[in-house]
Amino acid sequence: MGAALQAWILTIGNEIINGVITDTNRENISRELxxxxxxxxxxxxxxxxxxxxxxxxxxxxxxxxxxIASGGLGPTEDDKTSAAVADFLGVPLRTDQEQLERIEQRxxxxxxxMAPSNAKQAMFPETAIPVPNDYGTAPGFMIEKDGxxxxxxxGVPRELIRMLRERVVPAIVQRFGMSEQVFxxxxxxxxxxxxSKLGEILADVAKDEEDFHLAFLPRxxxxxxxxxxxxxxxxxxxxxxxxxxxxxxxxIPENIISRDxxxxxxVVLELLEKKGLTLALAESITGGMIGEMITRVxxxxxxxMGSIVSYSNDMKHRVLGVTEETxxxxxxxxxxxxxxMALGALRAGNAAVGLSVTxxxxxxxxxxxxxxxxxxxxxxxxxxxxxxxxxxxxxxxWVKTLAAMQALDLLRRHLLGYRIHGTVEDDAEGSASGGRFxxxxxx
Amino acid sequence: MGAALQAWILTIGNEIINGVITDTNRENISRELxxxxxxxxxxxxxxxxxxxxxxxxxxxxxxxxxxIASGGLGPTEDDKTSAAVADFLGVPLRTDQEQLERIEQRxxxxxxxMAPSNAKQAMFPETAIPVPNDYGTAPGFMIEKDGxxxxxxxGVPRELIRMLRERVVPAIVQRFGMSEQVFxxxxxxxxxxxxSKLGEILADVAKDEEDFHLAFLPRxxxxxxxxxxxxxxxxxxxxxxxxxxxxxxxxIPENIISRDxxxxxxVVLELLEKKGLTLALAESITGGMIGEMITRVxxxxxxxMGSIVSYSNDMKHRVLGVTEETxxxxxxxxxxxxxxMALGALRAGNAAVGLSVTxxxxxxxxxxxxxxxxxxxxxxxxxxxxxxxxxxxxxxxWVKTLAAMQALDLLRRHLLGYRIHGTVEDDAEGSASGGRFxxxxxx
Numbered sequence: 090m091g092a093a094l095q096a097w098i099l100t101i102g103n104e105i106i107n108g109v110i111t112d113t114n115r116e117n118i119s120r121e122l123x124x125x126x127x128x129x130x131x132x133x134x135x136x137x138x139x140x141x142x143x144x145x146x147x148x149x150x151x152x153x154x155x156x157i158a159s160g161g162l163g164p165t166e167d168d169k170t171s172a173a174v175a176d177f178l179g180v181p182l183r184t185d186q187e188q189l190e191r192i193e194q195r196x197x198x199x200x201x202x203m204a205p206s207n208a209k210q211a212m213f214p215e216t217a218i219p220v221p222n223d224y225g226t227a228p229g230f231m232i233e234k235d236g237x238x239x240x241x242x243x244g245v246p247r248e249l250i251r252m253l254r255e256r257v258v259p260a261i262v263q264r265f266g267m268s269e270q271v272f273x274x275x276x277x278x279x280x281x282x283x284x285s286k287l288g289e290i291l292a293d294v295a296k297d298e299e300d301f302h303l304a305f306l307p308r309x310x311x312x313x314x315x316x317x318x319x320x321x322x323x324x325x326x327x328x329x330x331x332x333x334x335x336x337x338x339x340x341i342p343e344n345i346i347s348r349d350x351x352x353x354x355x356v357v358l359e360l361l362e363k364k365g366l367t368l369a370l371a372e373s374i375t376g377g378m379i380g381e382m383i384t385r386v387x388x389x390x391x392x393x394m395g396s397i398v399s400y401s402n403d404m405k406h407r408v409l410g411v412t413e414e415t416x417x418x419x420x421x422x423x424x425x426x427x428x429x430m431a432l433g434a435l436r437a438g439n440a441a442v443g444l445s446v447t448x449x450x451x452x453x454x455x456x457x458x459x460x461x462x463x464x465x466x467x468x469x470x471x472x473x474x475x476x477x478x479x480x481x482x483x484x485x486x487w488v489k490t491l492a493a494m495q496a497l498d499l500l501r502r503h504l505l506g507y508r509i510h511g512t513v514e515d516d517a518e519g520s521a522s523g524g525r526f527x528x529x530x531x532x
Numbered sequence: 533m534g535a536a537l538q539a540w541i542l543t544i545g546n547e548i549i550n551g552v553i554t555d556t557n558r559e560n561i562s563r564e565l566x567x568x569x570x571x572x573x574x575x576x577x578x579x580x581x582x583x584x585x586x587x588x589x590x591x592x593x594x595x596x597x598x599x600i601a602s603g604g605l606g607p608t609e610d611d612k613t614s615a616a617v618a619d620f621l622g623v624p625l626r627t628d629q630e631q632l633e634r635i636e637q638r639x640x641x642x643x644x645x646m647a648p649s650n651a652k653q654a655m656f657p658e659t660a661i662p663v664p665n666d667y668g669t670a671p672g673f674m675i676e677k678d679g680x681x682x683x684x685x686x687g688v689p690r691e692l693i694r695m696l697r698e699r700v701v702p703a704i705v706q707r708f709g710m711s712e713q714v715f716x717x718x719x720x721x722x723x724x725x726x727x728s729k730l731g732e733i734l735a736d737v738a739k740d741e742e743d744f745h746l747a748f749l750p751r752x753x754x755x756x757x758x759x760x761x762x763x764x765x766x767x768x769x770x771x772x773x774x775x776x777x778x779x780x781x782x783x784i785p786e787n788i789i790s791r792d793x794x795x796x797x798x799v800v801l802e803l804l805e806k807k808g809l810t811l812a813l814a815e816s817i818t819g820g821m822i823g824e825m826i827t828r829v830x831x832x833x834x835x836x837m838g839s840i841v842s843y844s845n846d847m848k849h850r851v852l853g854v855t856e857e858t859x860x861x862x863x864x865x866x867x868x869x870x871x872x873m874a875l876g877a878l879r880a881g882n883a884a885v886g887l888s889v890t891x892x893x894x895x896x897x898x899x900x901x902x903x904x905x906x907x908x909x910x911x912x913x914x915x916x917x918x919x920x921x922x923x924x925x926x927x928x929x930w931v932k933t934l935a936a937m938q939a940l941d942l943l944r945r946h947l948l949g950y951r952i953h954g955t956v957e958d959d960a961e962g963s964a965s966g967g968r969f970x971x972x973x974x975x
Binding site: 110118129132152379385390408438439450 | 551559573575578825826827837838839840841893929
């Protein structure tokens with residue numbers, strides 16, 4: 090997506106350059122600007138030192154029309170941003186009465202005494218225009234020099250991003266006459282395809298266009314597909330998004346988990362609730378991870394009865410009813426065991442659906458026939474009992490996470506009537522598995 | 533800790549300035565330099581654009597004696613760092629035969645064909661000195677100008693940090709005559725005290741000294757205490773660490789989880805294994821999180837039998853044997869229920885120790901007597917049955933995590949013979965709980 094206006098990001102604070110914190114403000118500011126069609130040219134971070142702040146500001150303003158700075162607006166001695174900017178402009182600091190009253194009022198609301206040092210937060214370079222902060226005490230401010238602008242915001246991520254979105258970006262868009270363009274974004278959450286496979290399938294859609302940009306944002310184990318579009322009006326931008334989304338949906342209909350921020354576990358819970366089904370789990374390799382994921386969702390207790398985390402064979406036998414014959418004849422990592430675990434979960438939880446997973450997370454315990462990364466999923470639902478096997482080798486935490494996601498995805502696919510495949514062939518005693526599939530693997 | 537030598541960090545890549553990735557290289561480089569007594573003055577990030585890279589390099593080298601740069605050393609068209617640095621120096625690029633052979637050899641080891649574009653990774657500015665990469669294909673390189681140096685490393689975090697630690701930092705230390713100083717670091721993992729409380733208790737130890745620095749690095753739900761010391765020899769630096777650590781251990785003996793990177797779950801498993809005890813869980817509020825944490829540790833199956841995640845009351849009753857009278861008379865969130873769950877876990881898992889947790893994660897389900905964040909932990913061990921109650925209000929995921937950590941910490945304290953306290957008073961039917969305690973809360 091072509092963009093005329095260019096920005097530089099400047100973050101200020103000793104904790105940033107000392108590596109004490111991860112400075113996520115930089116990337117958040119960048120994404121926010123990008124959504125508005127403003128390109129980021131570079132980023133600088135410096136400590137709380139007057140001369141370095143002035144230096145970095147001069148560098149930024151000489152390279153981009155807009156500079157967005159954050160940090161150093163607090164009440165303490167360490168906070169030097171306002172003073173540094175006043176120095177840079179060659180103007181004195183002044184107290185802004187309106188902002189001072191806002192700060193005083195905020196402390197009254199909190200019923201807390203205001204420290205004298207907080208008054209410092211209403212002091213700006215004489216020629217600056219304050220940017221009110223509706224979410225904290227530190228207001229921001231804007232300066233202009235040689236037709237270029239710089240905006241200084243507090244470093245608290247929550248306050249920063251809201252001020253940027255609600256006040257600063259609209260002001261920039263107006264100031265630089267970008268108001269005829271409207272920006273819209275949409276994100277699809279995708280599971281079950283590697284980034285390179287997805288890149289191949291969507292190569293043509295991903296080609297940058299004047300008014301459209303598609304970004305692949307992997308967040309293991311899912312990939313977020315972010316679509317940015319712009320047009321002369323909101324309906325125009327939405328129309329572009331609609332047509333691109335239709336193309337994507339046509340290519341990978343079964344891999345799109347949600348069209349908003351809903352994650353796998355929430356989607357599965359909603360599908361179950363809609364069908365009036367309750368769920369119980371039997372987990373071995375995942376150690377409780379699927380239950381943990383499901384119970385992240387508020388209200389999950391309406392659908393989720395519980396999970397039998399049967400790490401020992403003894404628990405698989407006594408609590409879930411996996412037979413001694415299965416355990417000794419096929420082993421705990423087998424189609425048969427997964428099936429009996431799923432049925433056992435259903436009974437133990439008194440639920441409509443039982444979902445199980447058993448496997449080898451590693452680093453030990455693998456064999457030539459069943460290497461680390463082998464796992465079997467069992468599903469027992471009304472009218473269906475099936476199992477699927479997978480081999481997705483990797484580091485222990487990676488294997489556990491994929492086993493949990495594959496189990497939830499198998500249930501999602503079942504509830505939506507999609508194909509359900511595995512990567513491991515039948516063993517003589519297990520049920521059918523076909524196809525080849527694996528995130529992170531082409532196939 | 534005073535430091536003479538100053539550094540600037542430069543990270544290069546479109547994905548950084550577009551906010552597509554979180555650039556953790558900056559903070560990792562900063563921490564690594566700081567451990568060696570090199571102060572970071574500032575950081576710049578630019579996209580893959582020759583002129584901007586040269587510009588940023590000039591800026592960095594004019595402000596600090598050492599510049600550490602990362603990124604843009606890959607094989608594709610996008611990777612422009614070497615060319616930009618050659619431009620900056622006014623010298624041509626040349627192929628380094630030794631590095632080219634190392635790259636070719638790596639591909640032979642992997643039994644993969646080498647793309648012609650990979651040869652580009654052995655091309656450096658004529659006057660540069662290559663920095664071999666033992667962990668990937670892209671070598672780095674060092675340049676010198678006006679007595680100042682800049683080192684360019686690949687952007688892959690794992691390769692970058694090892695090259696920095698093993699080759700670059702030692703070279704800088706030698707180059708700038710810092711070799712008389714030896715740097716040593718140690719990290720303690722602390723749980724159960726808020727950052728501000730810990731800051732108060734250790735105020736005097738945390739005061740910066742010429743040869744010692746203490747950093748508080750919160751990684752919810754623990755705080756890492758990082759100690760950096762330097763001295764004329766390794767034993768000198770170790771001696772400083774020993775004396776500071778002794779001070780800290782004296783103040784907070786029961787809150788130190790480990791003196792290395794071992795996390796709570798690993799420490800608990802090791803204590804159990806040493807005593808020959810097996811463990812089973814009964815989880816409600818945590819939904820499986822404790823089992824998931826425990827099974828992160830390789831070999832946990834030697835100790836961990838499993839977990840009954842009894843989200844429904846029906847499962848608490850049928851699988852764990854919690855009585856109807858307890859559920860209707862005291863409720864599922866009570867001392868009594870926690871106790872019966874712990875005993876039920878012990879039976880279901882056929883284990884020596886049963887650990888349970890039941891509570892209200894929110895956002896719904898709270899009452900005036902039992903608000904969101906209320907939870908009860910039960911422990912059934914040889915010769916001990918006890919319960920403790922806590923109220924630690926917060927967001928759902930936060931409450932779940934603290935409930936899981938408090939349960940593991942209660943077991944840890946029991947195994948070590950420490951005090952075990954709760955924040956909630958007795959209810960008439962529960963067992964004793966005393967003291968007041970809560971991470972994130974003072975008192």
